Amino acid sequence: MKIRNTSIFIFLAALLSFSACKKEDDPILQDPDSRLSEYLASSLAFLTEAPHGYKASLETVDGKTFALFMQFDSEGRVHMLSDFTDAASGTLGSSSYRLKALQRPSLLFDTYNYISVFADPQNSVNGGTNGQGLKGDNDFSFVKFSGDTVVLQGNKNAAILTLIRANETEEEAFLGGRLQASRENLRTFLQSNSNLYVANGADKVAFAIDVNNRTVTLSKLEADGTTISSVSSSFAYSPEGIVPAQLTFNDASVQAIAWNANTNSYTMRTNGSTSAVESNPTPVFPLYLQFGFNKTYSTIGTTTNSLPAGVSSAFNEVWATLNANFTSTNRAIRYMEFKIISETQATLSVYYSSGTSNFVADMSFNYSLQQNLLTLSNARRDYSNGNWTTRLAQLRVLEEYILKGPFLLDWIDSSSPAVTVPLGGIRLQSDSQSFLYGFLK
Numbered sequence: 001m002k003i004r005n006t007s008i009f010i011f012l013a014a015l016l017s018f019s020a021c022k023k024e025d026d027p028i029l030q031d032p033d034s035r036l037s038e039y040l041a042s043s044l045a046f047l048t049e050a051p052h053g054y055k056a057s058l059e060t061v062d063g064k065t066f067a068l069f070m071q072f073d074s075e076g077r078v079h080m081l082s083d084f085t086d087a088a089s090g091t092l093g094s095s096s097y098r099l100k101a102l103q104r105p106s107l108l109f110d111t112y113n114y115i116s117v118f119a120d121p122q123n124s125v126n127g128g129t130n131g132q133g134l135k136g137d138n139d140f141s142f143v144k145f146s147g148d149t150v151v152l153q154g155n156k157n158a159a160i161l162t163l164i165r166a167n168e169t170e171e172e173a174f175l176g177g178r179l180q181a182s183r184e185n186l187r188t189f190l191q192s193n194s195n196l197y198v199a200n201g202a203d204k205v206a207f208a209i210d211v212n213n214r215t216v217t218l219s220k221l222e223a224d225g226t227t228i229s230s231v232s233s234s235f236a237y238s239p240e241g242i243v244p245a246q247l248t249f250n251d252a253s254v255q256a257i258a259w260n261a262n263t264n265s266y267t268m269r270t271n272g273s274t275s276a277v278e279s280n281p282t283p284v285f286p287l288y289l290q291f292g293f294n295k296t297y298s299t300i301g302t303t304t305n306s307l308p309a310g311v312s313s314a315f316n317e318v319w320a321t322l323n324a325n326f327t328s329t330n331r332a333i334r335y336m337e338f339k340i341i342s343e344t345q346a347t348l349s350v351y352y353s354s355g356t357s358n359f360v361a362d363m364s365f366n367y368s369l370q371q372n373l374l375t376l377s378n379a380r381r382d383y384s385n386g387n388w389t390t391r392l393a394q395l396r397v398l399e400e401y402i403l404k405g406p407f408l409l410d411w412i413d414s415s416s417p418a419v420t421v422p423l424g425g426i427r428l429q430s431d432s433q434s435f436l437y438g439f440l441k
Helices: 002-027 031-050 087-090 114-119 168-175 180-192 313-325 392-404
Strands: 054-059 065-072 077-082 094-103 105-109 138-147 150-155 160-165 196-200 205-212 215-221 228-238 241-244 252-260 265-270 273-276 298-299 331-340 345-354 357-370 372-382 407-412 423-428 435-440
Touching: 002 331, 031 077, 031 094, 031 105, 031 150, 065 435, 077 087, 077 114, 087 180, 105 331, 168 180, 180 228, 180 241, 180 252, 196 273, 228 252, 298 423, 313 435, 331 357, 331 435, 345 392, 357 392, 372 392, 407 435
Parallel strands: 065 228
Antiparallel strands: 054 065, 054 160, 065 077, 077 094, 094 105, 105 138, 138 150, 150 160, 196 205, 205 215, 215 228, 228 241, 241 252, 252 265, 265 273, 298 331, 298 435, 331 345, 345 357, 357 372, 372 407, 407 423, 423 435
């Protein structure tokens, strides 16, 4: 019995010895520190062996997206551009980087650079929230390698940094100032073009870009004539224009909004199709969606005794006569307002002066507004005082005009470059060329 136990003990000892040798030689069971060193070395090789650098994007947890261009050298320096400012998009910055094992193998930007701006907690630096900045990161864990792409995640705020190897043409575009030019192109375009849209068959889909918040929004009017549905996305600049992070048009992903230098305009590219970004003379959606009691606008009027410039309307003659009537009595019109003051009542007021004293003459009406059809009824002079009746000889031409309704509420187009804000008007249903109009308040 003792011999048998001794034999078993020798067999087990030999088996354990064999297993220990196998573990040491098996690369799958290699020492964790060695495996980590190899991983960091291969990651470093991936970063530095890109002859034309990387197109990069940073997406924060708040949904903001920024574009960068990066070149990593083997000496621990990274050279980059950023679309965050004009200076950063045109001036190559340089800082140090290193790879290190934190909780996961990580890429650390350990001196201040364009990436650091997004993580800076000071509002004055990046316009973010004090104490948080734009919720960027300075060190990132490697998450995924796939072909020419590596995805990293911030170790503090979980910002996603994606690096894609650039080709020679793309490198030349970044280093040649095209990223900075994209920022300038967009600013210039928005200053020169308003009421943007893309065509969707016979309909117009409003196209809006908010440069400060870096968002692009598409909005359409639904078939009910009152509901506006919108989709929005953050965007980043590219040498070709801007790139929305997640935006759809007719259920297709918008891949880019590309700048055309020959036409000084943009084209929206989706899967297999393109749509020109165009400018409309007036806002795309009807005025009745924004005009009325407790809406964006409730008043159509002037700011002086002159109507807004660049508009041709039969009402211009009425206004000229009204001014002449007041001038003939040594009085002067200061301004006029047609205003919705409640869910059922509207007023028409003429503000005027006599010497150094100011007065107002007004009428009131009951009204109904069914989409863009405005009907006035129960006209009453002297809403706030007796001045309309007192000045009736001068005001009669305006009174007769306002009683000709019903009217159609509409945007009014001006040909004058001096008029830079939307105008509104009430157009006689019986005469499309005749409308009382003014600035909207």
